Amino acid sequence: MNVLLSIKPKYVEEILNGNKKYEFRKSIFKRREELEMIYIYSSSPVKKIVGAFVIENIIEDHPEVLWAQFKDFSGINDEREFFNYFGANKKGFAIKIGELKVFKSPADPRILNPDFVPPQSFCYIDENFFRGAVHG
Numbered sequence: 001m002n003v004l005l006s007i008k009p010k011y012v013e014e015i016l017n018g019n020k021k022y023e024f025r026k027s028i029f030k031r032r033e034e035l036e037m038i039y040i041y042s043s044s045p046v047k048k049i050v051g052a053f054v055i056e057n058i059i060e061d062h063p064e065v066l067w068a069q070f071k072d073f074s075g076i077n078d079e080r081e082f083f084n085y086f087g088a089n090k091k092g093f094a095i096k097i098g099e100l101k102v103f104k105s106p107a108d109p110r111i112l113n114p115d116f117v118p119p120q121s122f123c124y125i126d127e128n129f130f131r132g133a134v135h136g
Helices: 008-017 063-073 080-088
Strands: 001-007 022-025 035-043 048-061 092-107 121-125
Touching: 001 008, 008 035, 008 048, 008 092, 022 063, 022 080, 048 063, 063 080, 063 092
Parallel strands: 001 035
Antiparallel strands: 001 121, 022 092, 035 048, 048 092
């Protein structure tokens, strides 16, 4: 099983250029041990699947602890933006980005799957989602 993560383009760029080593989330996948790959969906205005990565680790802690530990690898320059995202949440997750594969040609999910609706945060997908699309 795989996950499609919706990520803002500015953070996708930070992932692709190696500055962002952790992706932060307020909620996390229920079946973590079954996940094979995280696919990166760059949200509007890009609206394409641009790459994929392996989860190296998932750290669960208070957002203040996550910021203190990982701010240098967050790809985020504005501390307020980080804490505004988490709001009053007492718990957050930092997904350590492992092996990263950047697609030479980003995939338009609407071509791959005409019923595609961008996930608010993430959605589970299986191998049938790509229907033989080639990633290079």
